[in-house]
Amino acid sequence: MTKLSYLNVGCGSKYDKNWYNIDLQSHSPDVIENNLLKGLPFKDNMFEVVYHSQVIEHIAKENVDFFIKECFRVLKPGGILRIVTPDLEDIAREYIKLLEMNTHEKSDVNRANYEWVLLELLDQTVRNKSGGNMAIFLNSQTDENVQYALDRIGYVGTSIRKEKNKPQSTSSILSRVKFHLSTRQLRIRFLKIVLTKEEFKKFEIGNFRLAGEIHYWLYDKLSLKELLQKNDFKNVIKTTSSSSRIPDWPTFELDEKNGVPYDPKSLFMEATK
Numbered sequence: 204m205t206k207l208s209y210l211n212v213g214c215g216s217k218y219d220k221n222w223y224n225i226d227l228q229s230h231s232p233d234v235i236e237n238n239l240l241k242g243l244p245f246k247d248n249m250f251e252v253v254y255h256s257q258v259i260e261h262i263a264k265e266n267v268d269f270f271i272k273e274c275f276r277v278l279k280p281g282g283i284l285r286i287v288t289p290d291l292e293d294i295a296r297e298y299i300k301l302l303e304m305n306t307h308e309k310s311d312v313n314r315a316n317y318e319w320v321l322l323e324l325l326d327q328t329v330r331n332k333s334g335g336n337m338a339i340f341l342n343s344q345t346d347e348n349v350q351y352a353l354d355r356i357g358y359v360g361t362s363i364r365k366e367k368n369k370p371q372s373t374s375s376i377l378s379r380v381k382f383h384l385s386t387r388q389l390r391i392r393f394l395k396i397v398l399t400k401e402e403f404k405k406f407e408i409g410n411f412r413l414a415g416e417i418h419y420w421l422y423d424k425l426s427l428k429e430l431l432q433k434n435d436f437k438n439v440i441k442t443t444s445s446s447s448r449i450p451d452w453p454t455f456e457l458d459e460k461n462g463v464p465y466d467p468k469s470l471f472m473e474a475t476k
Contacts, residue, residue: 209449210250210277211457213239213258217465219455223250227415240266243273250277252449254457256287257466263419271434278476283448284436287458290470292423294324297355315348323355327418357467358460427472436474443471 209222218224220233225243229236237244240262253274262270274284301317319340326335341349422430428439444464445453452458458465 209252212255245277248279254285260418285473291421316351319352355468431474439474
């Protein structure tokens with residue numbers, strides 16, 4: 204079957220085989236391996252659609268213009284860019300709401316909800332190990348206390364709860380962007396020998412924070428729209444997980460599965476070239 208002229212950037216394990224799919228590391232012949240920060244390995248005006256979900260927040264602010272320009276370059280005139288990313292506005296409003304609620308309506312559940320939205324806001328920026336405190340929270344709370352978090356992060360949280368006895372799987376699901384882990388085990392063993400415990404710990408933290416799981420920036424409907432317009436995109440609109448200007452969007456099941464959003468509280472935006 205001839206591939207659609209559609210591109211899924213930073214696809215992880217969520218992709219359509221009839222699309223072009225690209226990521227930092229490939230675990231499938233259907234995914235092209237490429238460092239996104241070095242550009243997209245495609246010719247100009249090649250795609251009708253460029254899509255990326257939970258990717259742009261992992262790119263440092265000083266590099267994001269280059270990334271958006273690359274998305275623009277590979278799109279055909281009139282082509283659609285669709286972006287899914289955590290919604291800073293939604294998280295901030297939830298934080299303020301729960302802060303006030305815990306001042307006047309204290310309960311274990313309200314407190315747990317407050318702790319969760321703080322993690323949503325900060326954890327993936329400050330964590331020094333894969334999964335961070337979000338995975339710990341999801342695996343340690345009662346079903347009643349954790350329901351708010353599960354409602355906010357959809358399939359990801361449900362998968363983590365199911366896999367709570369498999370921490371490696373948990374962290375890879377949570378990160379959503381598949382980061383490039385070193386396979387040079389001999390080098391790691393050598394460093395363990397030549398470095399002190401403290402030096403090796405610093406190396407591990409530094410290696411992790413450069414590996415792709417960290418959030419470098421968050422966007423709202425204003426800042427993301429301005430970013431797109433600055434880089435020559437037009438017709439910028441906020442949309443939903445199920446609605447899109449991409450024909451037959453729900454059939455690809457990239458933002459929803461069986462009608463349930465993967466990232467229900469994310470920011471969904473589209474623009475055209």
